[in-house]
Amino acid sequence: MEQGHVNLTIDGKEILAKDGQTIVQAARDNGIFVPTLCDFRSLNPAGTCRICTVKVAGRFVPSCTTPVSYGMVVENETAELTDLRRALIEMLFVEGNHMCPSCEKSGNCELQALAHRYRIVVPRFPFLFPVQKVEARLQHLFIEHKRCIQCLRCVRGVKAKDGHDIFGFIRRGSDVRIALDVNDPDAVSEETAKKAMEICPVGALIQKRVGFKVPIGQRKFDRKPEGSPS
Amino acid sequence: MSGQRSNKKIILATTSLAGCFGCHMSLLDIDERILKLVEVVEFDKSPIDDIKEFSRMCDVGLVEGGCCNSENVRVLRDFRRHCKILISVGACAITGGLPAMRNGIPVSELFEAAFPAGSIPNDEEIPMLLDRVYPCHEIVKIDGFLPGCPPRADLLWEALNLLVAGKSLSELSFENVRYD
Amino acid sequence: MPSVKSGTRKITIEPVTRVEGHGKVTIKLDENNKVIQSRFHIVEFRGFERFIQGRPYWEAPVLVQRLCGICPVSHHLCASKAMDVIVGVPSDSLTPTADKMRRLMHYGQFFQSHVLHFFHLASPDLLFGVNSDPLKRNIIGVIQAFPEIAKKAVLMRKFGQEVIHLTAGKKIHGTGAIPGGVNKHLTSAERDELLVGTPELNADIMVAWIQEGLALFKDYHLKNKEFIDGFAAFPSNYMSLVRKDGALDLYHGVLRAVDPEGKKIFDQVDYQNYADYISEEVRSWTYMKFPYFQSLGMEKGWYRVGPLARLNTCDFIPTPLAQKEFEQYKAYSKGKPSGSSMHMHWARLIEALHAAEKIRELLNDPDLISGELVKTGVRMGEGVGLLEAPRGTLFHHYRVDPNDQITMCNLIVSTTSNNEGMNRAVSWVAENVISGQREIPEGMLNQVEVAIRAYDPCLSCATHAVGQMPLEVVLEDRDGMVLDRKVKNSNG
Numbered sequence: 001m002e003q004g005h006v007n008l009t010i011d012g013k014e015i016l017a018k019d020g021q022t023i024v025q026a027a028r029d030n031g032i033f034v035p036t037l038c039d040f041r042s043l044n045p046a047g048t049c050r051i052c053t054v055k056v057a058g059r060f061v062p063s064c065t066t067p068v069s070y071g072m073v074v075e076n077e078t079a080e081l082t083d084l085r086r087a088l089i090e091m092l093f094v095e096g097n098h099m100c101p102s103c104e105k106s107g108n109c110e111l112q113a114l115a116h117r118y119r120i121v122v123p124r125f126p127f128l129f130p131v132q133k134v135e136a137r138l139q140h141l142f143i144e145h146k147r148c149i150q151c152l153r154c155v156r157g158v159k160a161k162d163g164h165d166i167f168g169f170i171r172r173g174s175d176v177r178i179a180l181d182v183n184d185p186d187a188v189s190e191e192t193a194k195k196a197m198e199i200c201p202v203g204a205l206i207q208k209r210v211g212f213k214v215p216i217g218q219r220k221f222d223r224k225p226e227g228s229p230s
Numbered sequence: 231m232s233g234q235r236s237n238k239k240i241i242l243a244t245t246s247l248a249g250c251f252g253c254h255m256s257l258l259d260i261d262e263r264i265l266k267l268v269e270v271v272e273f274d275k276s277p278i279d280d281i282k283e284f285s286r287m288c289d290v291g292l293v294e295g296g297c298c299n300s301e302n303v304r305v306l307r308d309f310r311r312h313c314k315i316l317i318s319v320g321a322c323a324i325t326g327g328l329p330a331m332r333n334g335i336p337v338s339e340l341f342e343a344a345f346p347a348g349s350i351p352n353d354e355e356i357p358m359l360l361d362r363v364y365p366c367h368e369i370v371k372i373d374g375f376l377p378g379c380p381p382r383a384d385l386l387w388e389a390l391n392l393l394v395a396g397k398s399l400s401e402l403s404f405e406n407v408r409y410d
Numbered sequence: 411m412p413s414v415k416s417g418t419r420k421i422t423i424e425p426v427t428r429v430e431g432h433g434k435v436t437i438k439l440d441e442n443n444k445v446i447q448s449r450f451h452i453v454e455f456r457g458f459e460r461f462i463q464g465r466p467y468w469e470a471p472v473l474v475q476r477l478c479g480i481c482p483v484s485h486h487l488c489a490s491k492a493m494d495v496i497v498g499v500p501s502d503s504l505t506p507t508a509d510k511m512r513r514l515m516h517y518g519q520f521f522q523s524h525v526l527h528f529f530h531l532a533s534p535d536l537l538f539g540v541n542s543d544p545l546k547r548n549i550i551g552v553i554q555a556f557p558e559i560a561k562k563a564v565l566m567r568k569f570g571q572e573v574i575h576l577t578a579g580k581k582i583h584g585t586g587a588i589p590g591g592v593n594k595h596l597t598s599a600e601r602d603e604l605l606v607g608t609p610e611l612n613a614d615i616m617v618a619w620i621q622e623g624l625a626l627f628k629d630y631h632l633k634n635k636e637f638i639d640g641f642a643a644f645p646s647n648y649m650s651l652v653r654k655d656g657a658l659d660l661y662h663g664v665l666r667a668v669d670p671e672g673k674k675i676f677d678q679v680d681y682q683n684y685a686d687y688i689s690e691e692v693r694s695w696t697y698m699k700f701p702y703f704q705s706l707g708m709e710k711g712w713y714r715v716g717p718l719a720r721l722n723t724c725d726f727i728p729t730p731l732a733q734k735e736f737e738q739y740k741a742y743s744k745g746k747p748s749g750s751s752m753h754m755h756w757a758r759l760i761e762a763l764h765a766a767e768k769i770r771e772l773l774n775d776p777d778l779i780s781g782e783l784v785k786t787g788v789r790m791g792e793g794v795g796l797l798e799a800p801r802g803t804l805f806h807h808y809r810v811d812p813n814d815q816i817t818m819c820n821l822i823v824s825t826t827s828n829n830e831g832m833n834r835a836v837s838w839v840a841e842n843v844i845s846g847q848r849e850i851p852e853g854m855l856n857q858v859e860v861a862i863r864a865y866d867p868c869l870s871c872a873t874h875a876v877g878q879m880p881l882e883v884v885l886e887d888r889d890g891m892v893l894d895r896k897v898k899n900s901n902g
Contacts, residue, residue: 100409101321101328101379101583102473112409119404121375122324122367129326129362131334134464136813142466208814211468213784215586215594216579248454251430252479252582258530259581261568265561268550278530279548280427280856301432301453328476331461340457345692353695355436355451380479380582410583 008072010054023063023074024052034076035085035114035226037201038151039064046152049092051085051114060084082118089115090123095174097130097146098202104211105203107219111149112202113226140193140208143178148204150176157199160186167196178204239272240394243288243313246277247302248329248363249295252380253320254278257292259383270394275312284312290393291316293372296326297364301357310370315393319386321379321409323366330363337361374399382406418446421844423855426450426862428531428548430480431825431869435858437840443848448840450833450862452698452869459819467493467810472585474806474821478868480526482583483519483574484799484824487512487661488806491795493589495682496810498787501662501795507781508591514772515577515586516661516797517765521616522570523800524717524762527866528623528755529563535860536630536755541853559626562619569604569616573769576600591784598779605773613770617731620766624735624759631756642751642835642861645670646712647703648719649827651798654678656725658736658764660798666723667703667713672747675703681796684805688822698869700829701822712830715802716865717757722747729771732764751835751864758866761800799824801868825867835861 006017010032017026027034038049045064054063055075100106135143154167166187170179180187196205274288275281291313297303310316321327337359341350366372376389385406392401424434432454438447471489475482491501534547553560571581578584586592605613631638649667653659665679690699691708702711727733795806802824809818839858844850
């Protein structure tokens, strides 16, 4: 075994990972699809969404925050895990007000893409139809709390030029709400709005006045469904 | 169409509850394939024909739209009684859809914004509004779901082929499924 | 079937079939089977204009179109026109590409909607007869008995839907029109798909086939003059958009209204000011309101919209084949407005021909393939969009606050403007066909629906019902005696 490398198996397939990688990173490097939602490229993982849950030694663990270890045996694409992930996605759908037909994120939405990959036609849980006001007072940003899945990507990933955080969150549990300081000019700039919309996996952070500029057929998941080999 | 169980036609009923008829129009978007469809399907109660009441059991019922008022509920229950297999078609039937945007707004507010005080239409001929919009499966048991706003014609065609062959909608390929 | 109640006898037709949306008809008869009351009830209420409040303005065109599945493009484009005003780009100053893409979408929609209505919904009554077997009297029956006609109808609708698909992104509920413009071009491959197409499906074939459809109707007319001319025929006022020079223009223009003689009630009206001309009345037994011209008052001010109205208000049609048909149509009623409900089918087919000609014309325009898509201007707080939907004049009126949220929305949809007209058509049939009859077979009830169907109502559209229009409310008791009358003007 080479220095700094780890052998493990995912669904019976032996792969090689770098020491210190998480299971998700190792899977990606080896062309194995593990669904994620709150995870985002360069950011430190948060483990808030649990979609990446895998089974190791009989225990459910979030693969985005679990480091690989030598000889680890990981279950990923099992019927049990597929149903678990499906249930999580369904829960996210019923907790919010996800109206795909009129949402401008449709076609670029990672939650929608995952639902499609997991062949969801209807949630098994009742719709909650929450009542929440949109935050519309910012000049360049629309915050649709009803679509927020509390992944905290924006909190972790959108920074001002000097590096300070722009987004924070208030309350806890399923009441978590994204918030920002309206007196901070960096927070309310057009550039921040653009970054926020890019980093948000769903249609919760919307840069104003962009709308439906990208026609149907040219959106991200029109071209390539979720879970396709990159 | 292939894989029929017998030469008898499938009896199909359709309705639009609190829907916009887009799902029915998408069904008509099967275009020339309708000429093949009518060889294996017989329409019973449906907005596209003049059969206004059920006179027999139907094999398949397609329901577009969720439940917005008392009349929608009555019709939906009637469909459940008369259809062996009942399918929710489209976003409105499955999630409440656009009409469900009114959920959370008191019904009185909806009316007061439209009609001056004391003039809200009220007659035995017009149905009462429900407290909110309900997806169909919250009112009756539903056997299958076809997402989309509207579901694409190719999806409806695929689904009809499965139903005529006596197969389950779980065999849908999903490549024609969209949520918008 | 008649339902017997104590006191007066009541006939209920429910639901009205082969129309879009939900409606029902009640007819009350006395002991001598004389009709004492007939009503066309709209039974749905959505509250749309209330729940759209708070949404960002760019969502409106994509949201609003879901009021209707046959004519979503009408709402999509009309809302976009209103939003054009909001973003500071009045609808006649869009880029050439945007204007033409939108027009192409609109004519595609007109073609498919008119074909759908005439062939799929209305033709069974004409091809089989209004009293024919109800089990055959539908599109399936047409497919089985007249397969050639059915095939052409299906393909014509397919063509119209494909035009919409390529301009809006989807056949039903697309996103092509955005505030200030459109979001895509046609590629030259897409253009060729429509213009050249296949030997069975291209723009020229569509023009030829819709002319065959017109010939079919005119042939039927010749053999059934009394029915087509006399059935549910009555005078009324008419309103539509016209181009400034009086030409038929389905997408943009000025508002014109004429009386039963063809005399202008108002003309060259900028539709941003529509609320100065039109008010709405509420009646207790239906969720749909009754608009009327303020200048004439409620009793005399009701009007009709749609194909019949448009051919009564316009001076000429700016495409050659449709213009020829128009001249023949006009000559038939000696230049005067036609009030026959069944002439609506004739007018509808002439418009479909016009739409097919316009589609062919536009497809030859290079502006569809390249050019600027969007413009912006000075942001405004209020905007009205108006266009001719297949069923008649459609109004969209919005107010948007500085946060980009919609604060007010008022829609007057085409079918609402025909509310009184449809009720009168129902009354005509009730009084002339049903009244005094001891037995009322199913065919007679179908005739009530035939009268309604002529208006091609879009009842889903008509039932969003909210508004801050000047309103007049009439309270009646069950015998129709007026108890009270209240007026609310636009100040509340």
